[in-house]
Amino acid sequence: MSAIDELRERLGEIGDLSRAAALLAWDERTMMPPAGGEARSEQLATLAKVRHEMFCDDEVGRLLEAARAELPDADAEPGADVDADLVRVVSRDWEKARRVPSELRAEMARAESVGEQAWVEAKRASDYSLLLPHLERNVELARRYADCYEGFENFSHPYDPLLDEYEPEMSTERMRSLLGELRDGLVPLVEQAAAADSGAQDGAPGDGRRRSGSAEDCLRGEFPIEDQRELVAELIGEMPFPEGGWRLDPTEHPFAITIGQGDVRLTTRYERGNLGMALFSAMHEAGHGLYESGQDPALARTPLCKPRSLGLHESQSRLWENWVARGAPFLERLLPRLRDRFAAGFGDVTAAQLLRDANRIERSLIRIEADEVTYNLHILIRFELELMIFDDGSGGGLELKDLPEAWNARYRDYLGLDVPDDARGVLQDVHWSGGAFGYFPTYSLGNVIAGQLWLAAEREIGDLGERIAAGDLAALGEWLREHVHRHGRRLSPAQILERAGCGELSVEPLLDHLRAKAAAAD
């Protein structure tokens, strides 16, 4: 058996354990009886520990070295040879993993699961004190994790190793400057919307929502959950997924996860009074799911068979949610189906009205309900708070007990909203309770990348809008698979964008798109 085959076999087994952990995590959020939580945390911790130990083993290092020696060209350009890409990518993974003790890995997995369960309770009770000890534990563990990377590559900020987990090759400084450019472009748009607000204010004062546009919103009303479920399942069924390779379930906080080749799990959330919630979050998760399931079959059961970075991942969900599902061609095709299913609500609604309501700009408290224009302000707030929490002492600094106050102050400053309770404030997202620090900024990065990819796809496909209007989602799916999905982790995010014809990272396509939406809403 060659070293590369032996390496592949071993990595395949480690991957199997990761997939098993993915199923445990999916099940925890969709199916698990509540009393099963404690045992589940132990199981997740054990799986994390065992696979970490299997991966960090000296033998993997030896196999990597031997496999590298077998390669015809170890320095082959990324994308030219699967084995060379595998050795290159896994070598970095291995160097990184070896720095983290397996006990710490297990602790992080356990704390993640315990913290997420506590978050469900804390959010339900809107009681930050229920989450605080778990948050403190998570931050302590994340600091210990970051400390493992002293002197690694060009990491310089304590936030760098956290960010690198989700967005390799992206530094804290680069992210700060990119999100800064985005903020500078967004501020005038949000002010413009606020000005429109003061003219046409209609939100109920209690829901912390400030709307521009007219009073009626066709996506708000009474939509029986069962009808929503059927509609959403139909729509996902028309996306270019492999046959029999996905399922869709309800959950509190929507996500998508792959359990194995041919097995993508999508989730969404149903709210009786808000059709947009299930509709757009399902399209969003389906975008993630397409990326998850689109790798070249030659990469199956290797660590290359995964999305490249969270920024790219989010670009896919945003493309399908915002550029496709909130766009005129898709909505025009959707309207007759809404009429069939929810006759009462959509009888008189015009395509223009549906388009307007799907794209309302309204400053709101909840990130996952935010429109495209204000959305990135929600992210900026979280990014700034994370940088304060993990500051190396050069200024700022934030104690976790003061987090709700800092949160609420920013919502007042950036969005002009008073946060009425922590459930609609600092407790709204699951991420921090699961120890995911460095994750949020990749959402805005995804919006940025989506703008660039959309332009490139439009240019290359030519009649993209017409195709979507005709119900052909395969052309876009195919383009994304070819230029983004199939590469898995073989290319860097920058290489993927470059080869897809997007050039360097740039906020301009996104800002142009948002300026057009803001102008249309006026």
Next chain:
Amino acid sequence: MSAIDELRERLGEIGDLSRAAALLAWDERTMMPPAGGEARSEQLATLAKVRHEMFCDDEVGRLLEAARAELPDADAEPGADVDADLVRVVSRDWEKARRVPSELRAEMARAESVGEQAWVEAKRASDYSLLLPHLERNVELARRYADCYEGFENFSHPYDPLLDEYEPEMSTERMRSLLGELRDGLVPLVEQAAAADSGAQDGAPGDGRRRSGSAEDCLRGEFPIEDQRELVAELIGEMPFPEGGWRLDPTEHPFAITIGQGDVRLTTRYERGNLGMALFSAMHEAGHGLYESGQDPALARTPLCKPRSLGLHESQSRLWENWVARGAPFLERLLPRLRDRFAAGFGDVTAAQLLRDANRIERSLIRIEADEVTYNLHILIRFELELMIFDDGSGGGLELKDLPEAWNARYRDYLGLDVPDDARGVLQDVHWSGGAFGYFPTYSLGNVIAGQLWLAAEREIGDLGERIAAGDLAALGEWLREHVHRHGRRLSPAQILERAGCGELSVEPLLDHLRAKAAAAD
């Protein structure tokens, strides 16, 4: 850290991997998208291999030895000291596991998952040839597995190691003689039913069903699946389960499985035309689930925290299915609820009629639909065929290609039925496709044990029937937990029965019970 604590920690981690595998198996049969099957088989194989390697490690042997030395009394009577029980039971597990190469373990797990997926197809197409290669593979693996135990303890028959996996301390010879006694008691009862048949034959000739009793059967008709689901969920909700510690899902071949403390998964099967299917199979699986979830919390996360044997396991499901749910007190209480839910079908039905229909004796083709009297004949057929497949050469012997023929001949001889196709014949059960040989006889053993436990519980509780009629299922649940469940694997099956006041294994209580049913059906 003491050796016993270290041992517990290691066993806890191995147990976590087993529970993860349990979730993968549950998901495969209830939730997994069809295209996910291949990857799932790999994942299950890897988990089996990794946990087998972790358990068979020399270090576990050293820890067992060191832990034994730490015990105040290593020869303490079973049940007296948890640590002593743990060391004793795990030592035997370890000796057994060390004999099986981890590659063989992984192969068996992979073949089990692949075989079960092939079975679904083969059964759907009623095409034995689709299953045959998988069956051959499974039998070959089972033979290699059995070969690992040459000279182990008092194993003498090649079937002994297979049986020991499911029913420790039970030899092939003892099982053969016990089921022989059962057969001798059953033959006159079945003949009596056959005689009644020839008087009152009414089954449609095509369905291979011969019924005694009158023409109308209130449990057959049109029962909307959604109503069945709600009813069954209600009934399970009234069983003495820990709050928030279970869920119920539909599946092809009902089963119950534990994913962890506080997380029992029950499944059942719904047939529109047959209310008894979902009703009794759910009660059956709930019986399994109560055993799965009833161990002393002091045993949590140890290998003692499991049912002791499949015979005992099946005794619990049979108790709840046959002694409780098919008994007059339970059915009298159920009838008004059936009337509320399925008005059309139960308007005129009397309690006596419901009791009769829930206890019809009808020779049928399908094991899981069989009545209590003929059920054990289905098992005898499978047991005899297994012994022929695994015969050591002393006679008999059966090639797998001839299995359908041998199956059909026995259904003609024992039950007087012509098997119309393999879907209703040799393909009806999942067990062999998953490599589970030695499993079937534990079903009849369970019936035998259920008879003994029911008598003991009745004697001790006093007013058991009245309690069930009043909806109090907790008294029986409590008694079973105290006398059977809480021990986990601390006591042997014989010790559990002895201490529960049942004496030695005996077929008489079961035969008495079946004689009474046969007499009532006349």
